Amino acid sequence: MNSALFVTILVTAIVMVGAALLIAWLLAPRSFNPQKGEAYECGIPTRGTSWMQFKAGYYLFAILYLMFDVETVFLFPWAVILREVGAAGLISIAVFMVILVLGLVYAWKKGALEWK
Amino acid sequence: MYDFSNITSWIHTLLMSFLPEWATLLIEFVLIGVAILALYCILALFLIYFERRVAGAFQCRLGPNRVGPFGIFQSIADMLKILIKELIYLKNIDHFLFNLAPFFVLAASMLTFACLPWGNGLQVINYDVGVFFMLAVSGLGIIGVLLAGWASNSKYTVIGAMRAGAQMISYELSIGLSILTIVAISGSMSVTGIVEAQYDGWFLFKGHIPALIAFIIYLVAGSAEINRGPFDMAEAESELTAGYHTEYSGIHFGFYYLAEYLNLFIMGGIATTLFLGGWMPLHIPGWDGFNAIMDYIPSVVWFLGKSIVVVWISMWFRWTFPRLRIDQLLKLEWKYLLPISLVNLAIMSVIVALGWHF
Numbered sequence: 306m307n308s309a310l311f312v313t314i315l316v317t318a319i320v321m322v323g324a325a326l327l328i329a330w331l332l333a334p335r336s337f338n339p340q341k342g343e344a345y346e347c348g349i350p351t352r353g354t355s356w357m358q359f360k361a362g363y364y365l366f367a368i369l370y371l372m373f374d375v376e377t378v379f380l381f382p383w384a385v386i387l388r389e390v391g392a393a394g395l396i397s398i399a400v401f402m403v404i405l406v407l408g409l410v411y412a413w414k415k416g417a418l419e420w421k
Numbered sequence: 422m423y424d425f426s427n428i429t430s431w432i433h434t435l436l437m438s439f440l441p442e443w444a445t446l447l448i449e450f451v452l453i454g455v456a457i458l459a460l461y462c463i464l465a466l467f468l469i470y471f472e473r474r475v476a477g478a479f480q481c482r483l484g485p486n487r488v489g490p491f492g493i494f495q496s497i498a499d500m501l502k503i504l505i506k507e508l509i510y511l512k513n514i515d516h517f518l519f520n521l522a523p524f525f526v527l528a529a530s531m532l533t534f535a536c537l538p539w540g541n542g543l544q545v546i547n548y549d550v551g552v553f554f555m556l557a558v559s560g561l562g563i564i565g566v567l568l569a570g571w572a573s574n575s576k577y578t579v580i581g582a583m584r585a586g587a588q589m590i591s592y593e594l595s596i597g598l599s600i601l602t603i604v605a606i607s608g609s610m611s612v613t614g615i616v617e618a619q620y621d622g623w624f625l626f627k628g629h630i631p632a633l634i635a636f637i638i639y640l641v642a643g644s645a646e647i648n649r650g651p652f653d654m655a656e657a658e659s660e661l662t663a664g665y666h667t668e669y670s671g672i673h674f675g676f677y678y679l680a681e682y683l684n685l686f687i688m689g690g691i692a693t694t695l696f697l698g699g700w701m702p703l704h705i706p707g708w709d710g711f712n713a714i715m716d717y718i719p720s721v722v723w724f725l726g727k728s729i730v731v732v733w734i735s736m737w738f739r740w741t742f743p744r745l746r747i748d749q750l751l752k753l754e755w756k757y758l759l760p761i762s763l764v765n766l767a768i769m770s771v772i773v774a775l776g777w778h779f
Contacts, residue, residue, distance in 0.1 A: 309446075310453065310546050314535045317454035318528040321461075322676060325504070329672040332505045342512035344575035345667055354513070355579045356571070363587050366751065370590040373759070377597040380766075381553055384605040387773050395774045399767075406763065418755045420748030 365417050369409075376405050423719060426542030453545060457535055461683060468682040469496040471729075472736055479740040506671035511573065514668070518572035523669075523676035525565030530680045530687065532558040537690040538612050540700045540720035551612035552600050555691065556593070559646075562680070563589045569677075570665035581664030584654050584747055588645060591754040592652075595642035598762035599635040602769045603695045606632065616699030621706060623698035629777075631769035636696045638762050643688040644735050645750070647681065651742035654750055689731035693724060697731070700724040 344351045383390075383398055412418060432452075436445040470485065470493060477484025485492035510516065535545040536555045548554045563586055570582020604610055606628050607618040618624075624632050645652035648664075661667070666677045693699060700720035704712045745753065 307546055307548050309450070310535070311532070313450045313454055314457060314532050314545065315528055317458055318531040319524060320454075321458055321531075322524050322527050325672050325676070326508075329504050329506075329508060333507045333671060334505075335507060341509055344511055344513070344573070345662060346576065351575065355574050355576050359579070359583060363583050366587050366591060366755075369755070370594065373594045374590075374597070377594065377601060380601055381550075381604065381610065384601050384770070385608060385610055387605050387770055388608050388776075391774050395770055398770070402763070402767070409759070413756070418752070420751055 362420060369412055369417065372405070372408060376401075424542045425540050425720075429542070457531065457545060461531060461534060462679075464686055465679045465682050466496040466500065468686055468732065469499070469678075471732075472682070475733065475736045476740055479737070500675075503672055503675045508673055509668075509670045511575070511668055513574045515572040515574065518568045522565045522569035522572060523673060525568065526562050526680045527565075527676055529558055529560070529562035529565065530683050532561075533687050534683060534690075536612060537687065537724075538616050538694055538699050539724055543700075543721065544613065547611065547613055550610045552604065552615065552691075552695070553610050555612075556597055556600065559684075559687070560593060562684070566665050569669070573665075573668035575668055577662050577667045578665050581661045581667065584661075585648055585665055587747075588648070588652065588654055588750060591751060592642040592645040592758075595638050595754060595758045595762050596646055598759075598766055599639040599642065600691075600695060602631055602635040602762075602766050603628070605766070605769050605773050612694055612699075616694060616701060619698040619701050621704060623696065623701070623703075625696045628696075628769070629772060631765050631772065632696065634761070634765045635769075636692070638758055638765070639692055639696070640731070640734065640738075642754075642758060643692065644738055645754070647684040647688055649681070649685060650735060650739040651744055652750060653739075653744060654747050685732055685735060686728060688735065689728040690724070692731045693727040697727045698723075 344355075379401070380398070383394065387394060433445065433449065436448055440448070473495070474484040474492075485495035488494040488498050510519070532546070533555050536548075536551055536558075538544045546554070566585045566589070567582050570578040570580075570585070573579075603615065603624055606624060607615045609615055609618060619627075621627075625636055626632075628635075644650040648654075666674055669677065700723050702712075702715035702718060702720075702723055704715065
C-alpha cells in the first residue's frame with residue numbers, strides 16, 4: 306500500500322510540473338531575439354563554455370560527506386534497538402564511532418576542512 | 422483526540438459498496454493526489470504571503486496590502502502573473518537536463534511533504550522507516566539543484582549550483598545526526614511511532630538537554646539545508662545574481678520558488694514531528710482538567726500551529742542575521758555543528774542505554 310502511495314505522489318508531482326508547463330506554454334508569449342539566447346553576464350558577452358574544470362575543494366567535502374553519511378545509515382538501525390542492546394551495544398558502537406571520528410580528526414589536521 | 426482514519430475508512434467502505442476493488446483504489450489514489458496537490462499549492466501561496474508580511478513587520482513597513490483585504494490575494498495574483506511569463510531557453514544550454522531539473526526538485530519536496538503526520542490518522546505515506554525515508558527523498562532535491570546549475574551553462578549558475586550542493590550535503594549530516602538523537606530516545610523510525618511516543622510529553626521536554634541541543638542544531642542545519650536565512654549562499658544576490666536558477670524564467674523559476682517555500686514548511690513540519698510532539702496536544706502530567714481542554718483542539722490545528730511557529734522562527738533568522746561566506750558556512754558545519762552533534766548523540770545514547778530517560 307505504501308509503495309502504491311509513493312508512486313501516486315511521484316506521479317502527482319510529475320503531473321503538476323507537466324500541467325503547469327503546459328499552461329504556461331499555452332498562455333505565455335513567444336518572441337525571438339538573438340540577445341535573449343545569451344547567458345546573463347552583466348551586459349558583456351560571455352566567454353567560452355561554463356562546462357569546465359572546477360575547484361577541487363567541493364570534491365573533498367563530497368568525499369567527507371560520503372563517509373559520514375554512510376556512518377549515519379549504519380547508526381539508524383542501532384538507534385532503534387538501543388534500549389534492548391543496552392550497555393553492550395553502546396560499547397561496540399563506541400568503537401565504530403571512534404574510528405570514524407579519527408577519520409574526521411585526520412582530515413582536520415591535514416587541512417581538508419579549510420576553504421582555500 | 423478524534424481519529425481521522427474513521428473518515429477515510431468510511432469513504433473506503435462507501436466506495437467498495439458499489440464499485441469493484443480496482444476502481445475504488447483508483448478513485449482513492451486520484452483523491453489523495455488531488456488533496457496533496459491542493460494542500461501543496463495553498464500552503465505555498467499562504468507561506469509566500471506570510472513571509473512578505475513578516476519581512477514587512479521586521480523592517481517596519483507594511484508589506485503587500487493592495488490586492489484584497491490586507492493583501493491576501495497578492496500571492497494568487499503573482500501566481501497568475503508568473504504563468505503568463507515567457508519561458509526563455511538560452512542558446513547553449515542542455516535542453517533535456519534544463520527541463521528535467523524542476524521535476525527532481527518538486528518530486529523530492531512533494532514526497533517529503535506526503536510523509537508529514539497531519540493529524541491523528543491523517544498521513545499519506547507511513548513507512549516503518551518514515552524519518553529515514555524523508556531524509557532519503559529530500560536528498561533527491563540536491564540532484565535537481567546541481568542539474569539546474571550545470572544545464573544552464575552560465576558561470577553564475579555553475580558556481581551557485583556547486584555552492585548549493587556543497588552546502589546541502591554538508592548540512593544533511595547534522596540533520597541526520599539530530600534526527601538520530603530522537604530515534605535513539607523514541608526507539609522507532611516510523612513517524613506515527615515517534616508522535617505517539619510523545620503522548621506524555623514532547624521530546625523537547627522529556628529528552629533532557631541533548632534533545633534541546635538537537636533541536637537547535639536541527640533549526641540551524643534545516644535553515645541551511647533549504648538554502649534560506651543567513652545561509653542563502655547559493656543565491657547570494659549581490660555576488661551570484663540568483664545562483665543556480667539565474668537562467669530560469671516564468672513558471673520554470675516558479676517551481677524553484679514553490680519548492681523553496683514548501684521545503685521551509687517541511688523543515689518546520691519535521692521539527693514539529695520530532696521535537697514538538699507532532700499533532701499531540703500539550704499535556705502536563707497531573708493536570709487532568711487542562712489536558713482534557715487541550716484534547717478538544719483538533720490535531721490538525723496543533724500540527725499546523727506548531728509548524729507555522731517553527732517557520733516563523735526560521736523567517737526571523739532570515740531577516741535578522743547577516744549572510745555567511747562560503748568558507749564560514751562550511752567551517753560552521755564541519756568544525757562546530759558536526760562535532761557537537763556527534764557528542765550530543767553520544768550523550769543521548771548513554772542516557773537511553775542506562776535508562777535515565779522518563
